[in-house]
Amino acid sequence: MTSLTTFYLSRLLGCNIFDTRDNILGRIRDVYVRIHTSLDDNQSSNPQVIGFVVHVNGKNKDAVLDSLQIVKFGIHYKVQCQSMTLVSHGMFSGAFLLKESILDQQIVDINGRKLVRVNDIRMVAISAGTFVVAVDVGTEGLLRRLGVNMFFKRLLQPFGGNIPSKFILWDDVETIDPNTFNIQLSQTRSKLNTIHPSDLADIIEDMSKNYQAPIFSSLDEEHAADVLEELRVKEQVHIIESLPLGKAADVLEKMPANEAADLMDHLEDDKTEQLLLEMEPEASEEVRDLLEYPDGTIGSLMTSEILTFTAEQTIADVMEHIRVEKPEMESLYSLFVVDANNVLKGIITMRDLLVTDPQMHLEKVMNTNLNSVNDYDRLDAISGIVSKYNLLAVPVTNDHDELEGMVVIDDIFDELLGKKRAS
Incomplete structure (x- = not known):
């Protein structure tokens, strides 16, 4: 029996919760975490565990566990606490659920500049609290979820083989689930703004359409305009049509007029006119002038942004x-x-x-x-x-x-x- 400081979400889910007398209080269904947006010197930027969804008497309820301790028996976990307090759902306002919002979801690997799937989540318990430290996007995380990673490790050991593992530190992660992303946007700067526009365009193109517009909306206007230029036409059209009219117009104003005109050529005439009316007069006039040129002419390709x-x-x-x-x-x-x-x-x-x-x-x-x-x-x-x-x-x-x-x-x-x- 070992008291753990690091552990995995996949093995925590489904565990019974015991009090100090070994009475079963409930079963863990999910974990609430909150991201601190204004940090002092002693506060971690990693998501901190603040509560749990617990299955009690046939229903899922929100709860706070006092003096949480996780003990390992072989590959199994035992969760102990001094007491469990059931609370109202509003208690966890501004928090999100790890299983619901992160596990099995797509995330952006900031350093790798690509879209990956979360197979497991690594957590750590220290004196200041319990925190998410990394996500597991490797094969080992998936096999751990299925409960067969130890079997495969033993199977590969005689041949000197290893199961591929890959962890991404939370600081190098950007979530794209809309439920989580709204929380992330309260931070002063999205990590996505640090990715080169061409790389970010590739990432957005790999996302499902449900995520493309929310992700794009999180970018500052300058970066958004650069990314929009790099996207394929169908993604450009989808995003512009999904954004609020004012936001779309603001981004188009930041683009070179010829690029904005090229994009608008693929929109319905009514949508184009709405955007032109919403844009600042000077930017709108430049784009209108370029839209008048027939396709295949020099004028349709030129930029009017010259010195x-x-x-x-x-x-x-x-x-x-x-x-x-x-x-x-x-x-x-x-x-x-x-x-x-x-x-x-x-x-x-x-x-x-x-x-x-x-x-x-x-x-x-x-x-x-x-x-x-x-x-x-x-x-x-x-x-x-x-x-x-x-x-x-x-x-x-x-x-x-x-x-x-x-x-x-x-x-x-x-x-x-x-x-x-x-x-």
């Missing part, structure tokens, strides 16, 4: 503008010099900014060999220019040589090589 300057400005002026505005990286592929009528006059590269005297005027530095395309040209007209001149971005002008935007090389290759993420 323009006048010939009289200096390199120092440009560098200061970039420092203040902090534009997206794509906006820095090419910088454009225009006149008072927005007619394209020249192009500045990042190399120009780095190697030229800061006091030099742009008219002395800019490249006047524009290599521009018309906004109504077909997309195949741009491939030759990109390959011949090794350009990262190509300026797009209208019939009056006025600058409308640019097409970046990433979007060109995605479109021409058919690598755009589709349904």
